[in-house]
Amino acid sequence: MTRTVYVNGDYLPEDEATVSIFDRGFVMADAVYEVVSVLEGKLLEFGGHLARLKRSLDALSIDNPLSDDEYLDAHRVLVEKNAITDGMVYLQVTRGNAGDRDFAYPPAGTRPTVVMYTQAKPGLADAPLAKTGLRVITVEDQRWARRDIKTVQLLYPSMAKMEAKARGADDAWLVEDGRVTEGTSNNAYIIKDGRIITRELSNDILHGITRASVLRLAREAQMQIEERSFTVAEAQAADEAFITSASAFVLPVIEIDGTAIGAGKPGQMAARLREIYLEESRKTGI
Numbered sequence: 001m002t003r004t005v006y007v008n009g010d011y012l013p014e015d016e017a018t019v020s021i022f023d024r025g026f027v028m029a030d031a032v033y034e035v036v037s038v039l040e041g042k043l044l045e046f047g048g049h050l051a052r053l054k055r056s057l058d059a060l061s062i063d064n065p066l067s068d069d070e071y072l073d074a075h076r077v078l079v080e081k082n083a084i085t086d087g088m089v090y091l092q093v094t095r096g097n098a099g100d101r102d103f104a105y106p107p108a109g110t111r112p113t114v115v116m117y118t119q120a121k122p123g124l125a126d127a128p129l130a131k132t133g134l135r136v137i138t139v140e141d142q143r144w145a146r147r148d149i150k151t152v153q154l155l156y157p158s159m160a161k162m163e164a165k166a167r168g169a170d171d172a173w174l175v176e177d178g179r180v181t182e183g184t185s186n187n188a189y190i191i192k193d194g195r196i197i198t199r200e201l202s203n204d205i206l207h208g209i210t211r212a213s214v215l216r217l218a219r220e221a222q223m224q225i226e227e228r229s230f231t232v233a234e235a236q237a238a239d240e241a242f243i244t245s246a247s248a249f250v251l252p253v254i255e256i257d258g259t260a261i262g263a264g265k266p267g268q269m270a271a272r273l274r275e276i277y278l279e280e281s282r283k284t285g286i
């Protein structure tokens, strides 16, 4: 089935959708994005993702071209047109077509480019990795210093993922000054003596929408949380480890750089957090 995608207000078959080669997103990675999961036909955490989109646009002084309702409507139309039960809606907003290649931003009034597309992922909530757990390696965090802005500059995370693959692992955790920042496309956590430890919010990490909800739900379940950075050695000595993201929800980590975490199998607290998060998502999806 040919996917229907969204480009600047139009719904088109994917092979008819085009963007200029002068688009700033293509030439300068001058673009931000969001990923909203679809579970059983419902959009998860839509409000959170929309709020972060606006924050990212603001941080880069890109005009927000659509209203909240227009974003929501486009998400719903794409889910319907592409018959998505479980999957994701990807959204990118670029600074638009500058006409010529130039480091200077295009003139005021240049219309940002908006594209959206779906990816089907049947059985999104039943990922096999939830049962087996992830093996991660650690690599130096060589990304730029504004990781709180969700830009499409994903080359370094992509390289880190390829290195993980080459070394027989599922993903990489990024490390700066000896301390874990986050995963290539997820936030990173360890659990020690019943306390959930995850890096505090700053420009060093993406402010995960799933992170915010999981921490809120953990607090409501009387779990203890410490928002601070941790070393790789501390992670390797933890009782449990896990990651969160919009499409992975909560997934356990069972190995870091070849060292088994805890009993070397998915931990109970991570499993419980996944359960609570999915339960809440099914209730609050729109």
Ligand code: PLP
Pocket: 035, 182, 183, 184, 185, 186, 187, 205, 206, 207, 208, 209, 210, 211, 244, 245, 246, 247
């Ligand atoms: N950190 C990075 C670097 C990411 O790319 C992502 C998601 O893409 C996350 C964290 C998790 O964010 P969210 O929970 O909003 O998906």
